[in-house]
Amino acid sequence: LELVNALRYALERDQLQVVYQPQIELQSGRVLGVEALLRWHHPEMGSVSPAEFIPVAEETGLILAIGEWVLRTAVSQIQSWHERGWNTLSVAVNLSAIQFRHTDLPGTVSQILRESRLAASFLELELTEGVAMIDPPGAIAIMNDLHQRGVRMAIDDFGTGYSSLSYLKKFKVSKLKIDQTFVRDIGSDPEDKAIISAVISMARSLGMRTIAEGVETEEQTAFLRAHQCDEVQGYFFARPLSAGQFEQFMQDHT
Numbered sequence: 657l658e659l660v661n662a663l664r665y666a667l668e669r670d671q672l673q674v675v676y677q678p679q680i681e682l683q684s685g686r687v688l689g690v691e692a693l694l695r696w697h698h699p700e701m702g703s704v705s706p707a708e709f710i711p712v713a714e715e716t717g718l719i720l721a722i723g724e725w726v727l728r729t730a731v732s733q734i735q736s737w738h739e740r741g742w743n744t745l746s747v748a749v750n751l752s753a754i755q756f757r758h759t760d761l762p763g764t765v766s767q768i769l770r771e772s773r774l775a776a777s778f779l780e781l782e783l784t785e786g787v788a789m790i791d792p793p794g795a796i797a798i799m800n801d802l803h804q805r806g807v808r809m810a811i812d813d814f815g816t817g818y819s820s821l822s823y824l825k826k827f828k829v830s831k832l833k834i835d836q837t838f839v840r841d842i843g844s845d846p847e848d849k850a851i852i853s854a855v856i857s858m859a860r861s862l863g864m865r866t867i868a869e870g871v872e873t874e875e876q877t878a879f880l881r882a883h884q885c886d887e888v889q890g891y892f893f894a895r896p897l898s899a900g901q902f903e904q905f906m907q908d909h910t
């Protein structure tokens with residue numbers, strides 16, 4: 657409860673931050689977009705990981721206000737980068753289970769896009785397999801609604817849950833994010849290599865793009881390129897960056 661109160665206070669006092677991790681197209685080397693990642697720096701506790709505080713925020717419903725703040729912040733940041741001339745960048749925002757199920761999600765998302773005058777196609781919402789598979793028919797309905805509004809969807813941490821492939825084809829998903837646990841052991845684990853290459857082929861035949869997460873080495877990059885993974889994200893290319901750092905990164909990169 658103390659953590660939740662501190663979190664609510666942080667939200668009200670603007671002590672939360674969104675950082676942006678570049679997503680790079682392997683073929684062209686272009687920065688296609690960023691993933692928005694939430695950060696909380698508590699004056700005494702120091703930085704608290706979202707892995708720690710999101711579950712607590714979910715239990716109390718505070719996640720709805722936080723999630724809306726993240727969406728609004730990320731969308732308006734991207735719009736301002738568009739105005740600066742980087743007008744093809746898109747942004748991926750993580751959704752928690754409760755946010756996804758909340759009846760107002762599609763309406764809230766549309767309203768936030770309208771406020772910033774950002775075209776819906778520049779927003780991608782990330783949903784874990786686990787969240788999508790709690791109630792697949794319900795998830796399909798929500799994804800259809802978002803899809804009709806022009807918003808794209810990605811499945812996060814793909815391979816760690818147990819998506820039924822028959823549902824996967826019904827999900828209005830444009831991208832699979834290959835979980836970093838598979839990427840980590842590319843150098844040493846032939847099974848992880850096999851899984852990655854199978855996921856990429858399957859995604860391609862379903863008309864979905866793939867992005868590998870947690871890419872930290874040249875060797876991993878070479879493997880992913882050889883297997884025609886579309887995009888990469890990870891420390892080898894860039895860490896999650898503050899808005900200012902990202903602008904510097906773009907200037908150095910182009």
Ligand code: G
Nearest residue numbers: 692693694705706707710726750751752896
């Ligand atoms: O960036 P980091 O590795 O610390 O993130 C830890 C976890 O928190 C990841 O699972 C990530 O998806 C999640 N996370 C980061 N930012 C957000 C956010 O804005 N909303 C939600 N729901 N989860 C987030």
Ligand code: G
Nearest residue numbers: 750812813869870871872889890891892896
């Ligand atoms: O669950 P999700 O995929 O949204 O979380 C992504 C998490 O991975 C973030 O917390 C982010 O900070 C972290 N991350 C991003 N790039 C790398 C990387 O190259 N290596 C590792 N270990 N973690 C990474």
Ligand code: MN
Nearest residue numbers: 691750782812
């Ligand atoms: Mn994610």
Ligand code: NA
Nearest residue numbers: 812813835869
């Ligand atoms: Na992930």
